[in-house]
Amino acid sequence: MPMDDKKIRSKISEITVNQKIKDTQGTYLLRIKDPFIASNFKPGQFVMIKSNLNDFDPLLSRPYSIFNRFNENEFEVLYRLSGKGTKSLGSLEKGDAVLVTGPLGNGFDTGIAKKSGFEKVKLSEEKQKIHVIVAGGIGIASLYFLPQYIFSSGKDIQDRAGIQNRNMDQVKDYDPGNKIILYYGSRTETELYFRYSIHANFDEVYFSTDDGTFGHRGNILELVDKNIGEYLRKDIDARFYSCGPKPMIAELMRKTGAWGLSLQVSLEEVFACGLGVCLGCVVKCKNSENNGYVYKRVCKDGPVFYSDELY
Numbered sequence: 001m002p003m004d005d006k007k008i009r010s011k012i013s014e015i016t017v018n019q020k021i022k023d024t025q026g027t028y029l030l031r032i033k034d035p036f037i038a039s040n041f042k043p044g045q046f047v048m049i050k051s052n053l054n055d056f057d058p059l060l061s062r063p064y065s066i067f068n069r070f071n072e073n074e075f076e077v078l079y080r081l082s083g084k085g086t087k088s089l090g091s092l093e094k095g096d097a098v099l100v101t102g103p104l105g106n107g108f109d110t111g112i113a114k115k116s117g118f119e120k121v122k123l124s125e126e127k128q129k130i131h132v133i134v135a136g137g138i139g140i141a142s143l144y145f146l147p148q149y150i151f152s153s154g155k156d157i158q159d160r161a162g163i164q165n166r167n168m169d170q171v172k173d174y175d176p177g178n179k180i181i182l183y184y185g186s187r188t189e190t191e192l193y194f195r196y197s198i199h200a201n202f203d204e205v206y207f208s209t210d211d212g213t214f215g216h217r218g219n220i221l222e223l224v225d226k227n228i229g230e231y232l233r234k235d236i237d238a239r240f241y242s243c244g245p246k247p248m249i250a251e252l253m254r255k256t257g258a259w260g261l262s263l264q265v266s267l268e269e270v271f272a273c274g275l276g277v278c279l280g281c282v283v284k285c286k287n288s289e290n291n292g293y294v295y296k297r298v299c300k301d302g303p304v305f306y307s308d309e310l311y
């Protein structure tokens with residue numbers, strides 16, 4: 001059933017894979033057959049999924065980031081068992097049906113930097129471009145597809161499907177000037193998803209865990225601090241993208257603000273409709289008029305925001 005917006009669809013789709021990820025605590029990869037979404041999403045966008053089609057508990061669909069395009073017909077979601085919605089997802093098997101609406105929200109802006117005053121400008125042609133991705137735990141779900149997307153900028157969506165699942169040496173042919181770096185932190189090793197395979201997508205990867213079971217012991221932003229000198233160099237155009245726990249996002253916003261670096265963050269709020277209708281997900285944003293602020297809907301105006309828009 002097409003929605004008003006021709007770029008969004010709501011339809012019953014088939015699950016092709018629903019499997020627990022090895023060495024994790026209750027985290028699953030869900031693969032859904034939906035050629036429209038698989039070919040039309042941007043990293044940072046999400047889908048609303050209703051898994052229980054025959055009863056009303058839970059009543060509402062839940063939002064999930066679009067984690068990956070598996071191929072031109074199937075996309076993937078990474079989810080962690082938590083409450084009713086995710087437990088209901090966990091009980092599904094191959095061949096079961098779910099109601100999927102998407103792709104929803106805006107995704108990450110990879111081609112243009114934003115300066116203070118909300119003016120959007122193109123990334124510098126002359127400078128080397130460094131994309132710095134900072135993920136916390138399950139926040140990796142909205143960031144995982146970014147490298148493929150960045151390297152395919154300017155190509156149409158079919159080309160992007162074509163480069164999916166290749167390693168970076170192949171993908172780099174698309175724009176050798178770019179460099180993509182991942183900083184990935186979590187509480188413990190079993191919450192660092194794909195820690196042994198994720199290197200293939202990035203030029204550099206840094207890990208941290210609070211308990212020291214994998215990578216640096218401590219906060220992932222301590223590792224960003226160590227390398228910040230490189231990103232501040234005059235011949236570098238660096239931009240940051242992040243998704244993760246609220247304290248991590250707040251601290252990164254403070255740091256990039258002080259350094260004058262561009263940061264986009266994907267916010268998580270509890271959604272009811274996910275379509276911009278109920279106003280249940282608003283956040284306070286800066287505005288040059290209206291007493292200096294305006295409320296924006298995370299589901300419709302986000303979930304990705306430039307940090308200089310947020311309080």
Ligand SMILES: Cc1cc2nc3c(=O)[nH]c(=O)nc-3n(C[C@H](O)[C@H](O)[C@H](O)COP(=O)(O)OP(=O)(O)OC[C@H]3O[C@@H](n4cnc5c(N)ncnc54)[C@H](O)[C@@H]3O)c2cc1C
Pocket residue numbers: 046058062063064065066077078079080081082083084085086087138141142267268269270271303
């Ligand atoms: C834009 C967006 C993208 C998301 N992407 C993912 C994803 O890729 N993978 C994933 O596992 N989850 C994701 N979430 C969270 C997801 O939608 C569910 O809210 C969460 O998994 C809990 O749902 P539940 O029904 O299992 O639990 P519920 O029974 O609804 O709640 C269980 C617990 O989780 C808390 N909770 C509910 N919703 C959220 C939320 N949005 N943020 C933080 N805590 C919450 C509740 O307060 C409660 O303590 C995303 C949320 C948003 C807004």
Ligand code: FES
Pocket residue numbers: 270271272273274275276277278279280281282297298299300
């Ligand atoms: S969840 Fe309803 S407006 Fe955002």
